[in-house]
Amino acid sequence: MKKHKMALLGVPLLALSATASAQGSVTLYGVLDTLVAVGQGSLTDRTQLTHSGNTTTRIGVRGVEDLGGGWSAGFVLEGGILTDNGAGMASNANNQAGAPSLGAAQGLTFNRRSTLSLFSPWGELRLGRDYVPSYSNMNTFDSFGNAGVGTAIMALLGVTSSTPAGIRASNSIAYHLPAGTLGGLYGNAMIAWGENAQGTPNEDDGDYQGVRLGWAQGPWNVAFATGKLKQLGNDSRPRNYGFTYNFGTVTYALGFADERLGGIKGKGIQTGVEWRVGVGQVRASYGSYKRETGLEPETRKLAVGYVHNLSKRTAVYTTFAHVSNKGGAGYALNGSTTAANQSSRGLDIGLRHAF
């Protein structure tokens, strides 16, 4: 049997708009986003084929079942994919450092989201692994949707991106306000456990609490979030707030971050616009971030980009970004390296397809 004959087989998943049965629906979905990413720094440059320049790549299955009386059950299982090589991404079991790096041997996990929910008229109870409130909230103010070289730097200290439970927490129980019934009010509160053995010095490590509260009405979307993660001698406390205002074809965003990691504080500001132009979208943002330690290292980033939608599901895009550093900072873009106080540039050119 020749390989090309295999292409005739397979189970077509009918691409209809959701004609869910009375009992509910289950959906297979995903995003592939592959790009050429160029980085330039004062020390080394880099060119890569990589993933997630416009939207983070993923594959997932989600479902919802109507239980009657305004109640329903639902789930999401969603994992990241390195579309440049096909590997998956690891999860984190206990909201603490130390997950192994398996590179291209990393199999698919549902690292992005693994949740089981019970919805009622009074809100949603959500169990499992999910975004922490402060990360969902920060994303509101990022005109580049936290993907690619244009990603906001308002939380550069890493409290909301590279620390454990900075983006997501495992072992979490969350309550989400019901959608659409509170006059624009939305929000959620989450607790998560590190699940360490009792009686050890790091007994509480990985324990997390956080909350998000926002209000979206007409052109306004105003949101605030804060959280706290225990990590032996290095607790983190992310916090951010801001708003977006929609002028019609233009959406303006302004956000502030104020974070603490152990004894270090950091402050960020992020502002940007998204402008719909025909089937395209122009995006621009400016952000700065300063650590309140030593020489007060500071980084500033300017990013501009264009997304050309070939359809509702498919787009080509490009983003250019420039960062400048001072106070000893040496932040560089797209895998390049740059010396302290030097600048760096990055360019993304990619293709994104959702299904």
Add this chain to the structure above:
Amino acid sequence: MKKHKMALLGVPLLALSATASAQGSVTLYGVLDTLVAVGQGSLTDRTQLTHSGNTTTRIGVRGVEDLGGGWSAGFVLEGGILTDNGAGMASNANNQAGAPSLGAAQGLTFNRRSTLSLFSPWGELRLGRDYVPSYSNMNTFDSFGNAGVGTAIMALLGVTSSTPAGIRASNSIAYHLPAGTLGGLYGNAMIAWGENAQGTPNEDDGDYQGVRLGWAQGPWNVAFATGKLKQLGNDSRPRNYGFTYNFGTVTYALGFADERLGGIKGKGIQTGVEWRVGVGQVRASYGSYKRETGLEPETRKLAVGYVHNLSKRTAVYTTFAHVSNKGGAGYALNGSTTAANQSSRGLDIGLRHAF
């Protein structure tokens, strides 16, 4: 493109009852089961968000194709998921100890079942990784379906649960009696290979043979299984037998296990009831297990639980269990630890959803 817009995309998998075509069908299915599990012991207590308190979590694809003349082909690919953090579960390639522990980096494998079958009027030939006969059989007598804190302890020595090939075997060839044509008789026989290099001392390690035979007619279900696994200096021989009797809304179960691991013998007894009450199900079981070595360590467990079905697919549940130890045994529940001859208690409260 904002993340929440992604939710409009995706391929809905129509949740119809199986309108399989003439050629056959392929089905995507799964179970998510997430719970709070509390354990108390004389030494340490523990509270976790964990998985599989009522039904073991999984995601799978299965299919069947009619080949005509009473013949068909079929497959099952099914993997476990840690729904509290989204990681997968590892398989075991050679029915021997030593599979690495990758924690939250463990990607999805089809560790639960990876089988390809040819069905004929005379039975089924099944190839790949699957339950061993003694494990499938033992499950018959467990009123808690081998999930959660109420799980039967009739095979506590581990011959049928924690030893290699105690639950499943890879590299197996099995024959299953045809369903529904033998007056209630059912059963299967399996051989599996460890596939070690020839001429080494452990050449036969991981080689397995087992058989199960049962009879289900009217209210009766009587079943027996035995098996043998080669492990250098530590061969295991699980065996169990018993029956269930269905009184209508109540099903009574009684089972016995008699196992050997190297030079150690263990004996277990398990009894329980499942009682349908409206949309709910009350379950209770009692089991004891004794090793015939030294002080003859012995553990006894009492479990009671209630499952409230919100629909055919979704349930909330709770289970309470208590164990007592003597003869030096120190078995503890839900991640707690307890001193020799001390007791332990566990409580599960969870949500289960199947799709």
Add this chain to the structure above:
Amino acid sequence: MKKHKMALLGVPLLALSATASAQGSVTLYGVLDTLVAVGQGSLTDRTQLTHSGNTTTRIGVRGVEDLGGGWSAGFVLEGGILTDNGAGMASNANNQAGAPSLGAAQGLTFNRRSTLSLFSPWGELRLGRDYVPSYSNMNTFDSFGNAGVGTAIMALLGVTSSTPAGIRASNSIAYHLPAGTLGGLYGNAMIAWGENAQGTPNEDDGDYQGVRLGWAQGPWNVAFATGKLKQLGNDSRPRNYGFTYNFGTVTYALGFADERLGGIKGKGIQTGVEWRVGVGQVRASYGSYKRETGLEPETRKLAVGYVHNLSKRTAVYTTFAHVSNKGGAGYALNGSTTAANQSSRGLDIGLRHAF
């Protein structure tokens, strides 16, 4: 809830012929192929339950979306499965040696193919991980489709099979000629990056370029491919060419390989036939491979096989192969080992099912 009741749940994927909507389709597909493989050599023999004796096992999702004007977008995510134990297969992130071996803990990756494509009337732009041109091309001349004990040995040095990027490359950008519009001409060109840090001695390792060009018209299919992979001190250069001719029920194949790995050269020849006989297919091939080093080790292989199609999707098959070695070669089949200049035999008996 009893496990066997679970079987009633699940989302049937309607097995209809592709009634894709106007916007496109998404398809879940796969191949399971499980076999008993016996190997005999002068030193040790071996019997295993293994996978991929007729067609390499896999599971995948693919989709295509019509963008209008002759343009479309498409993707393929496809990963290998060890159907004998349910584990996945690893990818390779940088086209270089050193991917870890995780055995049965290896989770599913999309190691076989992870591509995102933009199709236009002038051809296809394909990004991600895919076959390198020389491997796709070599497969044309292999009457056993590069699966099982009959697999062609025309590239035994491994330049096109076991070296990094010998089969597939990650981080690749490829251009494929449009299908069906160039009078039988087909082909593709690929570049791929190793993405090493700049300024290191192995800066270029994993960088690959390759090209394939063929012509298929009436009974003829003539094809040529070449490529080059940088590996510090050990660059590889695969090359192969040949043709197939279809006499009606019989297809004849003849191919030549000429490869270089560091300072070693190897040359192979492969010839074979595929003969359709009712619902069956008889296959036979002969190949030889010689390294131009030292005693000029040489291996010859004769293979014969029969595939009996039980349906379009399901087949049982058997293949027998014999190899002879000289010049110090000790190539052996199906996991057996054989001394230098000794022969080896292998037998496959298996079941293959595609969905």
